[in-house]
Amino acid sequence: MTVLLHACCGPCLLEPYDALATDAEVVVCYANPNIHPAEEYARRRDTLLDYAEDAGIAVIELPYEPALWAEATSPAAETPERCRACYRLRIGMVAAEAARRGYDAVATTLSVSPYQDPEAIAEEGTAACVEAGVRFIVTDFRERYPEATRRSRELGMYRQNYCGCAPSQAEAAAEREERRAARKEAKRAAREAADRASADEGDGR
Ligand code: SF4
Incomplete structure (x- = not known):
C-alpha cells in the first residue's frame, strides 16, 4: 500500500512515520498554509526536511498559500469551527495530491499531538478523502507523544510553542x-x- 502522509512538523513526523512505514510505502507531504508567519513555516519545514534527508524519507512540499487558510477559516466558510476547517483544508490538499499521483491512502501526523482533536481529525480527514476518492487512514498516535517528544529533544529538533x-x-x-x-x-x-x-x-x- 502507498500512503501520502500529511506532516505538520518534524517532531510530529517521527512516531507516525515509523508506525505507518512498518507495512506501507510512505511518502511525506508538507502542506501547511495555516502556519504563520512565513519564517515559522520555513523553520518547521526545514526541521522536517533535515530529518527526512538523514532518514532517507521522501517529502513533497505543496505551495505555501496562507490565503487558502484564511479563506477556509473565515466566518463565511463552510466549516464554522476553526480547527476543523484547518484539518479539512490541509488533509484535503494532501488527498487531492494523493489522488493525482495515484496513492492508495492518506494519513496525518496531527493525531500524535494531545493538543489536537482526534475525533475532528478523523471526521474531517475522512470527508476530505471521500471527496478526493482516496482512503483515509484514521489514526490516534497520542500514546506515542512522549516518545516523539523524547526523540525530538534528543535529535535537537526545533520544537514550536504554538500550533501554527x-x-x-x-x-x-x-x-x-x-x-x-x-x-x-x-x-x-x-x-x-x-x-x-x-x-x-x-x-x-
Ligand atoms: S490552532 Fe492549529 S489546528 Fe487550529 S486552526 Fe490554528 S493552526 Fe489549525
Whole structure:
C-alpha cells in the first residue's frame, strides 16, 4: 500500500512515520498554509526536511498559500469551527495530491499531538478523502507523544510553542503570560505567609 502522509512538523513526523512505514510505502507531504508567519513555516519545514534527508524519507512540499487558510477559516466558510476547517483544508490538499499521483491512502501526523482533536481529525480527514476518492487512514498516535517528544529533544529538533496559525500564536502567548502571572502571585502569597509566620513567632518570644 502507498500512503501520502500529511506532516505538520518534524517532531510530529517521527512516531507516525515509523508506525505507518512498518507495512506501507510512505511518502511525506508538507502542506501547511495555516502556519504563520512565513519564517515559522520555513523553520518547521526545514526541521522536517533535515530529518527526512538523514532518514532517507521522501517529502513533497505543496505551495505555501496562507490565503487558502484564511479563506477556509473565515466566518463565511463552510466549516464554522476553526480547527476543523484547518484539518479539512490541509488533509484535503494532501488527498487531492494523493489522488493525482495515484496513492492508495492518506494519513496525518496531527493525531500524535494531545493538543489536537482526534475525533475532528478523523471526521474531517475522512470527508476530505471521500471527496478526493482516496482512503483515509484514521489514526490516534497520542500514546506515542512522549516518545516523539523524547526523540525530538534528543535529535535537537526545533520544537514550536504554538500550533501554527496567528490566533493560536496569540492564544499560546496569552496562556504563557497567565501562567507567569499565576506563578508570580503564588510566590508573592508564599512570601507573605512566611512573613506572617515569622512575625507570629516573634510575638511569642
Ligand atoms: S490552532 Fe492549529 S489546528 Fe487550529 S486552526 Fe490554528 S493552526 Fe489549525
